Amino acid sequence: MKLLVIEDEESLLQSIVEYFTLEDFLCEGAGSFQQGIEKMEDFQYDCIILDINLPGGSGLDLLKYLRKNKKSEGVIIISARSSLDDKIAGLDLGADDYLTKPFHLSELFARVKSLIRRKYASGSDTLEINHMKVDLLLKTVEWAGKQVVLTKNEYDLLLFMLTNKNRVVSRQAIAEHIYGEETDNLASFDFVYSHIKNLKKKMKEKGCGDLIQTVYGLGYKLSI
């Protein structure tokens, strides 16, 4: 999978590129409007991660340029401007998703994965890893052929962990993924703990071993 990240903050750009490279993406970075245009003209990408505030122009103009030239790359906007107008403008211009800074890399990764699945996984709506089989349309999970009945939150959690498998995902990232903006007011991460606990219990009942490990109270890791 080829990915282009257009972000002027070098340190953040580097983090994103590194994260996706670790996940076997072919990832390139661009630090300005001009660089972004050049890369977009020269190469074909599967997905573009786009910042709005760029030196030399607005990311929204890049998006316009992209769509005018009939390029069909999936685009995810990452912006410090979380105002609804920006969000609507971005989506109207043909962005596929919108993420407000500060975001978790695991969340960005999950969004990119989901976008790529939607855009390129023609026909196949299931995710199979080991004995785990997830039907993305019906939102059902099977372990070794046996159905695991999960609540919506547990399903979201599992899919998120599965997308970020074999990585430590922070509690905050999980909380934000499940409850979105509302985590603003949640000083407690009790619910992440209880969801994980329930999920583990249900998986264990179907004969799945120690699927999710706790990492020093920082987060959780799904090993598969």
Add this chain to the structure above:
Amino acid sequence: MTKTLEQKNTRYLLIWLPLVLLVGSILFYVMLVFHAHHMQEKQLDLKQANIWKAFTLHPESMVLHIAGEYDIDADKRIRNDLPNQPRDTSLFDHEKKQFVEFAILTRQMNWKGKPYGLTTYVSSKEVSHLIIKVFLAEIVILLFLLLAIVLVNRRSSQRLWKPFFLTLEKAAAYDVVRNPSMHLDSRTGITEFNQLNHELNELVEKVNTVYTNQKQFVENASHEMQTPVAIIRSKIEFLINDPALTERTAALLADITAANERLSQLNKNLLLLAKIDNNQFPQVEQVNISLVLEKILENYQQHYENFPALTKSIQPQITTVANLSLVEILLSNLVANAVVHNIANGSIHVELDTQKLVIANTGNEVKGDPEQLFERFKKGDDASKTTGLGLALVKQITQLHQLRIQYKYEKAEHRITVFFN
């Protein structure tokens, strides 16, 4: 007690003008009497001269006594110490059977070696009557004057102060957040008011500029802070995936993460406040408060393992016209507040009807002014758990939707009420 300008002015006039007029009329009276007496004296003098002339021309045919006119007494010496001044006396009028006031003047005359006492009379009645009539007329005129001055003064001050009251009205309607445009006319026709309005216009302009700058600053600062927070977050995500992670570094990382999350949350809330200030939530719709409230309560019960015991009486289908996001923020902040500032084994009571929303929770009393709780960064005792912006957001949102909010502490319970009307 304060009074209006007009009342004050009228009062002032009504106290001092009568006093001035009283002194004036006393003076007038004294002068009137003085001049009347002077006139009488002249009359007496003239009469005396005429009678004496007539007597010395025809002493035989002259009647010596006419009551109320004159007396000529031959061989009479008048005491020298008698003042050469008119005196008052009264004579009995036999026809009218009453005493009549006269002014008399007696002088010592000498004719052909013989002394004569000559006394002339002038009736005082007419003069006294005239004095009284003139004086009364003057009183009437003065009273009329008093009334006219007060009325004219009221009218003229009403007209004079009209620009001032206009200014006052506009200044009262001014609000740096909701109604920042205040243009005062600087051509009122009165120099001082022109000046006042001009100065006020400038002042308001300055205030607005400062306020806009401050809003802009908060928004920009929050935006600028988001990128570093995002960078820290991304680096932490790498660190927690480091295979060389030890328990000690993990503990440090957990603290850093918590601090960074708090920073991020603070930032989000500040940005939200700035956005509400900047009116960036203009779209309103019919919001079903009952539904939103139930959903939020359910979410929070899921979020917290030890959610306090909840009792609720929520009427269904309570709706209001508002911005949905803001209503959600308002309700979730209130609920979060009730959870965070609770005690162990505490409780929460939620009530919603057409009139009001009540959220009450057990908790320790807050020291200091409870009003301050709604100010930014004013925290209760559980300071480390909160950003100090939750209730500030609540206040801002209620203000925007013109709702009244009330805080009370009674029976060991914090009780926040939002009135819808």
